[in-house]
Amino acid sequence: MNKENTTAEEKLVLPRTIHLVPMDVISGFEVRPGFYEINGATAIPGGVNFTVHSHNATSIELLLFHRGETEPFAALPFPRRYRIGNVYSMIVFKLNIEEFEYAYRVDGPYEPEKGLIFDKSRYLLDPYAKAVTGQSQWGKSSPHGQHYRARVVKDDFDWKDARPPLIPMEDLIIYELHVRGFTKDPSSGVQYPGTFAGLLEKLPYLLELGVNAVELMPIFEFDEMQDYRVWEGQELCNYWGYNTVSFFAPNTSYAAGTEYNREGNELKNLIKTFQQHGIEVYLDVVFNHTAEGNEQGPFFSFKGLDNNIYYLLTPEGKYYNFSGCGNTVNCNHPIVRQMILDCLRYWVTTYHVDGFRFDLASILSRNEDGAPMGDPPLLQALAFDPILGDVKLIAEAWDAGGLYQVGSFPAWNRWAEWNGRYRDDLRRYLKGDEGCAQAAALRLAGSRDIYGGAGRKDASINFLTCHDGFTLYDLYAYNEKHNEKNGWGGTDGANDNNSWNCGAEGETEDPAVNALRRRMIRSAFALLMCSRGIPMFLAGDEFCNTQFGNNNAYCQDNITSWLDWSRLEKNRGMFRFFQYMIRFRKKHRVLRTSLSNGACGFPDVSFHGVEPWCSGFFESHERYVGVMFAGAERSTGPQVVYVASNAWWEELEVTLPRLPASMYWELAADTWEEEQPPRRPAEERFTIRPRSVMVFVAR
The missing domain is CATH 2.60.40.10 (Immunoglobulins)
Known part of the structure; x- marks a missing residue:
């Protein structure tokens, strides 16, 4: 057997x-x-x-x-x-x-001041439920969480000889997507839109693009009808899914068919098939809060079993709200810690999941009084758990309570982090802010100033866009967020986007503005692919998908959040550029990790101004960054890559570092052009045009 x-x-x-x-x-x-x-x-x-x-x-x-x-x-x-x-x-x-x-x-007992609110009249969902009823049709969930029930699931899925890809961290290229939004729009052309099966239909596309890991936004069972409302004729719901109902159950509304007592088989088939084609599958998990909310929220599971154990409560028995969603899970209580560990083990052993991204992970480091802990028991347990030994653990190292731990998240050299400083520093640099070149160079070099002191390897998840915020197209099409359709009077969503509309707010027919926007997108992606650390980007960025300036589309179950696949044909050149830069990253390992102390007499990483080896840090020009990576492998010999980035609005004359006599520089990429010409030898002195990136390889 x-x-x-x-x-x-x-x-x-x-x-x-x-x-x-x-x-x-x-x-x-x-x-x-x-x-x-x-x-x-x-x-x-x-x-x-x-x-x-x-x-x-x-x-x-x-x-x-x-x-x-x-x-x-x-x-x-x-x-x-x-x-x-x-x-x-x-x-x-x-x-x-x-x-x-x-x-x-x-x-x-019913003693609210002590956090005890037992109510025998309530029907309670099993916290370990493997499937939740009343959720199988999107938009038609059980009545606002009052009567969730569970099913017994028969685990008889045949994995055959499936094996996880076990891709080294340094080689990952992560693609973040929403299961429903990825294929829900008719333009996706799939047979089963908005489902796991629909996502599986897009596997050939993902292979063509070249990514090797997908990060699925929440697929634990959640109630999309929580906070349902109609605003100006538009139905709004909890589309993103950051409101967990059951940690052990897959979202059955993401299944193309009803799977009575076999819930999860469609998801398992997706994971198995992706892995067979060399793509790992990560889950975005939400342990920081649940869909039960605060005192005014629904009462369907944890509140009725042990409210004062599962949630962080004030001395008066009220809910702490470090999540911004009404309650905060008491993650480091032994009972809750064990449940979370059981949950992750279950998804690894039963679903063969390759990794987890932990939403608002800093909450997982808080004590029962809400204070941050030095060595949080939960994070340590996950770091050393044998079942999770090969699993990627990725933290969103902040929370809504003001705790920001990028670079200081308790890691035991096991956790990676969404590097929010990479996003912020690169965005400011790319739009031409003064005094940002040094920070940008450090991010390209792997954020050693953040992670080097602790000796952490492969800790930085580099990203410029994710579900939370602007798409890459919108980053260069809007100066301001446009969240009016969310119904909060524009008070929701981040205000510090570090975006730039390139001269016109929103859509425009101006060819100069559109050409500049496309160049900004190419330059941003080129730098992402030429940075040490693990790159991640948002689904649809490769064909200029837009959310029309909405930077908090959590409630938009419509074309605002759905990918518009018609833009793929309109922007096929951008797609090809993304393909090209992904292949380039895969081919040049020196971009992904330190190969040695250097090569050709160059150090592992070096910084340059418009003149090589300039004495001061970018004193030659404050908006130019030159970063050179050098190393050697026994099989490939020396690898040297020079990344030149001009965030200024005028062209610059730049000199490359001098190579040994037997070698020459070759131009490998130039974001001034959408279609990359064949590689050609480059002169030691070259002109880099405004707001563009050029990449050179030593031959």
């Missing part, structure tokens, strides 16, 4: 005497004490094992529902002797997993 393909039923080893133990009868069902160390609901031979825990509950009932019904057909209270410590476990025999759904009712 292939051990990787054994089902949950086959993995369980039941005591030989199980049927010899006298069974109880509750509500007409034969039951016996269950397996206390197996959380959630698990199908076993002859029945289903249900295990749930609560520190402060006085009693718990298991509720069974016929599929689609709102009221239970059976209520099974856990007998007192079925409880060990704070864990309630019961096997219910002769249950067909395809014929029922389940929830819990939990009783306990």
